[in-house]
Amino acid sequence: MRLRTIALNTFGLFLRDRLLIIFGMVFLCVVLLMTTPLLVMKSQTTTSNMLNMQACVLQTVSMMMFMVSGAGSLLAAWAAADGLVSEMKSGTILAVMARPVKRWEFLLGKYLGVLLLMAFYVVMMFLLSLLLARMGGQKIPVATWPLLLLYPMVRYAIYAAIAMAIATLLHPVFTWAVTLLLGVLAAMAVPRGPHVTNPLRWLESGLYYLLPSTHFLSEDRFLVIKHASLRQASWLEHLTTLAYGMDYAAVMLLVAVWSFHYRSLKRD
Amino acid sequence: MTAPAIEFREVTKTYRKKLGGQEVPALTHVSFTVSQGEICAFIGPNGAGKTTSINILMGFLYADWGHVRVLAYEPGDVRAKSRIGFVPENFAFYKHLKAETLLRFHAKLAGVEQIKTSGLIRDLVTKVKLNGYEKLKIGRYSRGMVQRLGIAQALLADPDLLVLDEPTSGLDPSGRKEVRDLIFELKTAGKTIFLSSHILSEVEQICDQAIIINRGRVMHAGTMTQLLAAGDQVEILADRLTDELEVVLREWGASVERSAQGVRITVATGRKREAAERLWLAGCDVISLRPMKGSLEDFYMKVVGSGEVA
Numbered sequence: 001m002r003l004r005t006i007a008l009n010t011f012g013l014f015l016r017d018r019l020l021i022i023f024g025m026v027f028l029c030v031v032l033l034m035t036t037p038l039l040v041m042k043s044q045t046t047t048s049n050m051l052n053m054q055a056c057v058l059q060t061v062s063m064m065m066f067m068v069s070g071a072g073s074l075l076a077a078w079a080a081a082d083g084l085v086s087e088m089k090s091g092t093i094l095a096v097m098a099r100p101v102k103r104w105e106f107l108l109g110k111y112l113g114v115l116l117l118m119a120f121y122v123v124m125m126f127l128l129s130l131l132l133a134r135m136g137g138q139k140i141p142v143a144t145w146p147l148l149l150l151y152p153m154v155r156y157a158i159y160a161a162i163a164m165a166i167a168t169l170l171h172p173v174f175t176w177a178v179t180l181l182l183g184v185l186a187a188m189a190v191p192r193g194p195h196v197t198n199p200l201r202w203l204e205s206g207l208y209y210l211l212p213s214t215h216f217l218s219e220d221r222f223l224v225i226k227h228a229s230l231r232q233a234s235w236l237e238h239l240t241t242l243a244y245g246m247d248y249a250a251v252m253l254l255v256a257v258w259s260f261h262y263r264s265l266k267r268d
Numbered sequence: 269m270t271a272p273a274i275e276f277r278e279v280t281k282t283y284r285k286k287l288g289g290q291e292v293p294a295l296t297h298v299s300f301t302v303s304q305g306e307i308c309a310f311i312g313p314n315g316a317g318k319t320t321s322i323n324i325l326m327g328f329l330y331a332d333w334g335h336v337r338v339l340a341y342e343p344g345d346v347r348a349k350s351r352i353g354f355v356p357e358n359f360a361f362y363k364h365l366k367a368e369t370l371l372r373f374h375a376k377l378a379g380v381e382q383i384k385t386s387g388l389i390r391d392l393v394t395k396v397k398l399n400g401y402e403k404l405k406i407g408r409y410s411r412g413m414v415q416r417l418g419i420a421q422a423l424l425a426d427p428d429l430l431v432l433d434e435p436t437s438g439l440d441p442s443g444r445k446e447v448r449d450l451i452f453e454l455k456t457a458g459k460t461i462f463l464s465s466h467i468l469s470e471v472e473q474i475c476d477q478a479i480i481i482n483r484g485r486v487m488h489a490g491t492m493t494q495l496l497a498a499g500d501q502v503e504i505l506a507d508r509l510t511d512e513l514e515v516v517l518r519e520w521g522a523s524v525e526r527s528a529q530g531v532r533i534t535v536a537t538g539r540k541r542e543a544a545e546r547l548w549l550a551g552c553d554v555i556s557l558r559p560m561k562g563s564l565e566d567f568y569m570k571v572v573g574s575g576e577v578a
Binding site: 001002005006009012013016090091092094095096097098099100101102103262264265266 | 323326327328346352354359360374377418421
């Protein structure tokens, strides 16, 4: 009950956050701009340019997924860091923590609030992708829907947890920057064979195992956009991949809870 | 024997600045107890350690050393917090919420049964005189209204212990009186109140006990009766006073005020008998002679000024 109350309140706070509203508006503008060529082509569709049209739709949907993925991770990191730190800065945390609320309950409630925001974001982007595909006469197979929803959510759960853990120690701007850096490093890191001699390669390999593997958690592994089709993968493969992501998020969240437990809650 | 509502024993807290900055001692071996059902004032100048103590008491900060118990539990224990009502200094709030929504949010956190919430909120809003404003966004409230709302949220779960950090700051005189009356009402209901305030006249009127803290050390802890009985002057009312005797009295350090009703002489307790006899011998009528109660302000200034630890 308390978790739900804190999570819903956090979600409500996000929907009124000026910075997040600006982010949403900018994002919407970019998406609308991206649809312009699609609409132009749609109005001039003939049998001859049907293939161009298909390519354009697929490209737009692909870019949309890229944006959902990249911008969403940054949004999750920012929301998690700001959601926690703004309560401490304003002092609203004092009245909340004076209630019979445990510290971990407060943190988990805030985290669930971030996940609610991200679920809202993912669903919006997903609906927009469906709409774009429909406009271009394409169909995103129903079997891919859970993947398009679940994979981004797991990535956001990880980035939100990382940001929350860092935010218990640092200012939200630094938190965001560090999370961004970690995200970039995670995208760059690739696994290497067991016999690595070059120290840089060794470091890269180490980072691959230490940081959350965004490539591993990307729906692109299963969804081949240029053919709008799915690579066959067993449910077990999906489950283990998602479990890896959830496990990483859980570990980071535990780090955040531990760090928050020992933190002073005085007004910053 | 019931456990004290609040117990601080040898509590020490030092703020450590980041990146090798200097250490700032906030509390040094602070010890005091507050019994259940008492109204205890926690007073001291700015930076004395009042808010640090309250933050430790509420479990927001951890003490470096010492023993703290609140309602027989460790600070921050949810069993204790479910029986505490807290008004932080400059109560911060979610500006976009209406008072009713905020109180509903806090009621949920406090575990108040949903069925009782509406009635309870109505009563509290009336009690703190915010009726008619409950549908207004808190961002549009005046400071005094926010403070009243803070008091209302503290009373939501019918707490046994109220921790009030500057509850009357931002209130006008009538608002202050209303809060005072509310505190008296809560005392009658058997609640324990731990009150930090700078308004000494107010503290003097409502508190049973006072703890004076300065530079992180308890300078005095005792009952208000003990504290105020510590006056060392008497007030003599006489019908008249000769000029010669006035000179003598002034030499003794007495103060003399003449009015249409007579003369009011304030003299040191050690000189009271001598002064009364001189007046009598000079043919003046002594109407009354009574010991003057010390004021909390005088006592506070003396204690804080001297730096002497109790």
